[in-house]
Amino acid sequence: MSAGSGHDEESPWPVGVALCTLAVVTVLVALVSEVFVESVQKAAESFGMTPAFVGFIVVALVGGAAEMASAFSAARKDRLDLSVGIALGSASQIALFVAPALVLLSFVVGPTPMDLQFWPGAIVMMLIATMTASLVTNSGRSAWFVGALLVMVYLIFAMTL
DSSP, rough: OOTTSSSSSSSSSSSHHHHHHHHHHHHHHHHHHHHHHHHHHHHHHHHHHHHHHHHIIIIIHTTHHHHHHHHHHHHHHOOOOHHHHHHHHHHHHHHIIIIHHHHHTOOOOOSSSSOOOHHHHHHHHHHHHHHHHHHHHHHOOOOHHHHHOOOOOOOOHHHHH
């Protein structure tokens, strides 16, 4: 290894194997996501759910289950900074990278280009969620009732969809 790398021995996995594994896992996740989306669409139709409810509530809860489990685990270990970082990092990643990237990719991949037009209620909910997250995290401290209030805000959003 090169000097100053901090490693005394070589990695047992070559970089090529790691990249191939990452590519295969990415394809498998994409396939599972396709099955998930089709299943959710059929279930939503049979239960009479609106597309907004499915997108904001169902897909967000089920799709973010692994992240939520990590955030809960960190919070259980009294690592609130890590827990909040996981939650806010995921939301920031979606808003600042994934959504714009999908819009750009839709010009190449999709049958019709996507846009980022949201209905006014979604914009208000995003604004309220952003302001609430900012107010809650600015103090650096929290208590159980703050979490209860945040869950109530989420339930109010769910009822408006």
